[in-house]
Amino acid sequence: MGNGSRCPAFDAPSLRELESQERSEEAGVASTTSVNVKQAVPFLGVTNMEASLRFYVDGLGFKMKHWWIPNREEDKPDGRIRWCWLELGDAAIMLQEFLPERQPKETPGTGASVCFMCEDASKF
Numbered sequence: 001m002g003n004g005s006r007c008p009a010f011d012a013p014s015l016r017e018l019e020s021q022e023r024s025e026e027a028g029v030a031s032t033t034s035v036n037v038k039q040a041v042p043f044l045g046v047t048n049m050e051a052s053l054r055f056y057v058d059g060l061g062f063k064m065k066h067w068w069i070p071n072r073e074e075d076k077p078d079g080r081i082r083w084c085w086l087e088l089g090d091a092a093i094m095l096q097e098f099l100p101e102r103q104p105k106e107t108p109g110t111g112a113s114v115c116f117m118c119e120d121a122s123k124f
Helices: 015-026 032-036 049-059
Strands: 043-046 063-068 083-088 091-097
Touching: 043 049, 049 063, 049 083, 049 091
Parallel strands: 043 091
Antiparallel strands: 063 083, 083 091
16 A cells, blocks of 8 residues: 555545644644544444343443344344443443344454453452
């Protein structure tokens, strides 16, 4: 990839474009997108919602704020939570259970990292 070209896999901005954007922001021209972003929330696909909730809620102390239990026939309702929004202080994550026929072929978590910043990690 040469100077000024885009990464073909991600259509990512070039270094030149990023530097130009940085200069514009330094001059007091803030982008609308950066002003509207309030929080970044990891959205994690899980293979076992019950085990994931035991880890995040029972183990780490997250609180479930929102959840979805499917009721439409095409969503294969079974009375279980399939998606949820969890919070702990200012941190939040979303979990969604894969349907068995839609589980990824890759090992779950491949290429993803979530870091929890805390006062004292030993208290976990």
